[in-house]
């Protein structure tokens with residue numbers, strides 16, 4: 001967590017334990033929710049919260065091994081795995097996405113919630129971004145999200161009015177980001193997608209929102225926060241003065257997926273300790 005160390009003023013992130021997870025959202029009992037990219041970080045924490053609140057959860061990832069490890073770590077909140085379905089699916093691969101939806105249709109016949117979370121962080125400046133970097137970012141972060149929602153639509157409609165989609169964007173969509181312009185652009189793209197979809201799907205009773213996590217301590221954060229980005233983190237440090245936890249974001253996603261958010265659609269919810277609203281300086 002180089003950024004946090006350099007920032008100095010940020011405190012260590014906090015992490016929920018199983019016993020701390022509130023079961024207030026008991027409305028999830030019996031609901032079926034897909035979390036793409038659920039093997040680690042924000043997706044994993046969200047899956048854990050939803051399982052603890054009674055949902056049946058489907059998680060995806062690119063390898064069986066990481067899915068198996070995640071399933072082991074979720075056994076205590078999923079009735080020993082009975083309420084958890086793991087499906088190996090690369091979000092950038094349309095045939096994988098179709099196979100994923102087939103599995104969900106066979107197992108549950110519907111989707112009450114979708115958290116389109118799978119994403120990659122390729123942090124390169126304009127000059128150093130290769131065509132391969134560009135394609136990877138767009139394939140996973142934009143194409144993956146678009147076709148996940150498109151292919152999930154019949155299952156969301158099958159759930160009846162009240163289905164909810166949350167797309168994982170990023171605080172970077174709200175700010176100029178010279179160290180990672182294409183990453184930031186993919187997140188702006190999916191936020192705008194959430195808005196357009198929310199308008200288009202409202203008459204079917206499907207809500208669509210995005211979340212914009214700030215600096216969140218996850219595997220991606222540890223991998224991509226460069227010295228340069230860490231300096232930037234220090235400069236625009238969040239007023240709440242800590243790096244966020246995956247559970248901080250999971251709580252917001254859980255709320256947006258729940259019926260408690262039934263009058264909220266087309267919005268972006270920043271979960272960033274106040275990062276984007278603060279004037280840098």
Ligand SMILES: NC(=O)c1ccc[n+]([C@@H]2O[C@H](COP(=O)([O-])OP(=O)(O)OC[C@H]3O[C@@H](n4cnc5c(N)ncnc54)[C@H](OP(=O)(O)O)[C@@H]3O)[C@@H](O)[C@H]2O)c1
Nearest residue numbers: 037039040041042061062090091118119170216218219220
């Ligand atoms: N951490 C932050 O500070 C932060 C801030 C803003 C936004 N975000 C966004 O949050 C989301 C989750 O990131 P994270 O920070 O939680 O990182 P993470 O711990 O690295 O998790 C990424 C997840 O996405 C999955 N994934 C990656 N590529 C995939 C693909 N092609 N198909 C299916 N699954 C894929 C990974 O699974 P496998 O590796 O097992 O395939 C993993 O479960 C991303 O969209 C990211 O852009 C993160």
